[in-house]
Amino acid sequence: MPRFVLPGVVLGCAVILGLAGVAGAHFGLLLPDKAMVMQEDKPEIALTLAFCHPFEQKGMVMARPVKFGVKAGKDRTDLLATLKETQVLGQPAWQTTFALKKPGIYAFYFDPQPYWEPAENKFIIHQTKTYVAAFGAEEGWDAEVGLKAEIIPLTRPFGLYAGNVFQGQVKFKGKPLPDADVEVEFWNDGGRVKAPNDYFVAQVVKTDKNGVFTFSPPAPGWWGFAALTTEKQAVPDKDGRKKDAEYGAVLWVQFHEWPAK
Ligand SMILES: [Cu+2]
Structure with missing residues (x-):
């Protein structure tokens, strides 16, 4: 597997952030331009793949992922070859478009190349997912x-209002993952929201x-959930020494404003 080589001047994000005790977390990012596609909508969606600090709107470098695909019912489609380079928050990222051909729940997912984080002496691997519901189908989410x-x-991951409770089950290697931290961040588009403190x-x-x-999101928009666990000596570095890897199970879910006037 080709490993993305970072230029020497690129520092780990913890270094850039001055090693603050509490600060934004890094997240794999997978955002469609629409989470639900109805009969009257254009059946093509655009998808953005990135690695970033979503609330602080700080970009990180994302190498070409190892896997990128979509699963709808029993159908699984490899979309890796459709990816085009782009920039998200000033850093290398990926984009594509996908034509929805029939009703279904489309689970888009990527498995990134391990990202070396020198400040933490470990790799970061955020396996990232989002759902698009198409043409009234509801089964299979x-x-x-x-x-x-x-x-x-x-919780059904579409057609949600801000303030709804959202629940998910985290699995690692196919088994439920107890007692894990799940970090939650808002995709703070344009940096409009200012946090009262870190x-x-x-x-x-x-x-x-x-x-x-x-979790119950307090405001409409896209919210990312990153459930974290560390696997010891999971990935060899460039000298062949096995390093720990932080695995993140990441899910992006959109919440809507309650439509009452
Ligand atoms: Cu980071």
Whole structure:
């Protein structure tokens, strides 16, 4: 597997942020331009893949992922070859378009190349997912894609209002992941929202003994959930020494404003 080589001048994000105790977290990012596509809509969606600090709107370098695909029912399509380079928050990222041909729940996912974080002496691997519901279909949003680190929604992950409770079950290597931190951040488009202090940038909830977490977003928009676990000596570095890897099961979910006037 080709490993993306970072130029020597690029420092880890913890270094850039001055090693603050609390600060924004890095997240794999996978955002469609529409989370729901109805009969009257254009059946083509645009997708953006990136690595960033979503609330602080700080970009990080994203190498070409190892896997990028979509699963709808039993159909799985490899979309890796469709990716085009772009920039997100001033850093290398990826984009594509996808034509929805039939009703279904489309789970888009990527598995990134391990990102070396020198400040933490470990790799970061955020396996990232989002859902697009098309043409009135509703079945299958609770099915697993089968990622090594994955959040399986317990709340239907579309057609949600801000303030709804959202629940998911975190699985790592196919088993529920108990007692894990789940970091939650708002995609703070344009940096419009200012946090009162650094504690507010990332919210944190834990998984229970069944790997289940619960969160209620206070405002409309895209919210990212990153359930974290560390695997010891998981990935060899460029000298062949095995290093720890932080696995993130990441899910992006859109919440709408309550439509009442
Ligand atoms: Cu970071």
